[in-house]
Amino acid sequence: MQILDKQIQDLQQREGVKRLRLDLDADAKEWLVSVAISKEYGARPLARLIQRELLNPLSHRLLEKRIREGDNVFIRLNESKNGLYIKPNHESQPESVPGSSSRRGLY
Numbered sequence: 858m859q860i861l862d863k864q865i866q867d868l869q870q871r872e873g874v875k876r877l878r879l880d881l882d883a884d885a886k887e888w889l890v891s892v893a894i895s896k897e898y899g900a901r902p903l904a905r906l907i908q909r910e911l912l913n914p915l916s917h918r919l920l921e922k923r924i925r926e927g928d929n930v931f932i933r934l935n936e937s938k939n940g941l942y943i944k945p946n947h948e949s950q951p952e953s954v955p956g957s958s959s960r961r962g963l964y
Contacts, residue, residue, distance in 0.1 A: 860900045861890055864907050873919055874912070876926040884934040885941055910941045918945055 869875055881889075889910070893903040911932065918924040923945035931944040 858886060858890060860894070860903060861886055864903055868907060868912060871912070874915055877915070877924065878927075878929045879911075879932060880929055881932045882934070885932050888934050888938070888941070911943075914941075914943050918943065 865879065865881065869877070869879060889903070889906060893906040894900050895902070915924065915930065924930055924943075925946065928946045930946070933942050933944070934940075935942040
């Protein structure tokens with residue numbers, strides 16, 4: 858678990874993610890360790906798994922504005938127990954397009 862905790866600390870130092878408070882529960886941490894750490898490769902696959910299961914989804918949710926700076930982000934093991942679930946704090950909202958009008962059909 859120490860290796861995982863170090864990797865999570867490193868993740869939280871990345872731009873965009875460092876203003877979030879990541880809350881991984883014990884089941885999520887255990888799943889990451891059980892999937893990524895092997896006798897053959899050690900902990901090397903852990904960084905790739907963290908990128909695929911945490912960094913990439915966090916980045917997408919930030920771009921979609923479902924996660925915002927300063928948010929607590931809850932990361933749990935999904936119901937199927939084969940991946941992680943990142944609970945979005947906000948529903949994405951469409952960006953307003955400059956020059957568009959909310960009075961459609963009048964022009």
